[in-house]
Amino acid sequence: MSVLSTPGCTCARGRSKVESETLRPPTRLPGTPATSLAGSLRWGVTDSPQPSPSSVDDLVATVARLRAPGGCPWDAEQTHESLVQYLTEETHELIEAIESGSSDDLLEELGDVLYQVVFHASIAAETPGEGFDIQDVAARMTQKMVGRHPHVFGDAAEQSLEAVVAGWDDVKAVEKPHRTSVLDGIPQGMPALALADKVLGRAQKIGLLETDAPALLPIDSEAELGPILLAIVSAAKAQGLDSERALRTALRDLQKEIRAAEQGEADGSFTEGDQPWDDDASDAGIIGLPRV
Structure with a gap:
């Protein structure tokens, strides 16, 4: 256009x-x-x-x-x-x-x-x-990128990819001290699949979801994943169900669980039995994901 x-x-x-x-x-x-x-x-x-x-x-x-x-x-x-x-x-x-x-x-x-x-x-x-x-917009972005890359623009030593990612999160935490949850700052208006990926990624970062947990579905490639997702949406549509709304509802429950786990870890009151999905949870980490 x-x-x-x-x-x-x-x-x-x-x-x-x-x-x-x-x-x-x-x-x-x-x-x-x-x-x-x-x-x-x-x-x-x-x-x-x-x-x-x-x-x-x-x-x-x-x-x-x-x-x-x-x-x-x-x-x-x-x-x-x-x-x-x-x-x-x-x-x-x-x-x-x-x-x-x-x-x-x-x-x-x-x-x-x-x-x-x-x-x-x-x-x-x-x-x-x-x-x-627009000059202020560019200046703010430049300042942000320079500040988040001390290994390039500052005195920090050259770092591995993992160290860079960890350092990025540390800098963001300093920049935004008002954020108290790993979920803060995630735009809730994102499409449901993208939002799910973001929420699960944040949960993994703080150890609430094990990255090496057994896969719930044996999927080896995006070529395999695409048809499975399409089949799920097709089955939902055939039964008059809204896939986007269903996933958003599940994500709201998951985010409540993550926040409860964060609060429980902060005050020492969280136990694995507190999970809202506990009856159907798989052993995928501190938080449970529903079995498929």
Whole structure:
């Protein structure tokens, strides 16, 4: 999907050529050297040498022009909330492009997701109480990545992959001291299968689920797993059951169990018999998973 033909943006439709041209991002502002729009907007019109703008600067300036007075009415009225549906759509299209193996599609869809980031940053820059822009977004991300890689940017010695992962979790714990559970920070709006993978992974990290426990199903590859999952969904659908809702319900129970185990370990009161699934639990660790 072209980012400049966002659904709902019809401001140029039905206009004369002259009227439509006035809404397009110009290559330069009147009276300025033949530099990019981004350079003109960001650095101002002066006789002094101007930094060379990048394509990202041009995109930032394009969004600013679309949202400015005289720009696109549809873009101007958008909010963080109204754009969520487009961010979701573009993210899924990016995933599809990654899985399709088309580099041209990947290039386009990465651009669409980048456009969403720039759009949200532009809204934030104009919203009282937010007051940050795309430069602040990039600066925060750079600071985060540098801080989480002391073995690259700091004095820490070169580390193994396992040590890097463990160190990453330690740094995140320092960054977010308000999180009291391994489950904190997991977006509950994730698709159920992705959420299940994330929840089980967090449980394994703190020893609530044994990583070397016997497999409940003898599955050796994704090629085998896919048809099994499809068969489960098909069987559920045939009986009028909602697979997504069923898995989410099971995950809510599992997350309650994990939090109870964390609390029990903290105060020494947890026993294996406290599991809500104890009657049907397999010996898969401190928490029990239902037998299949």
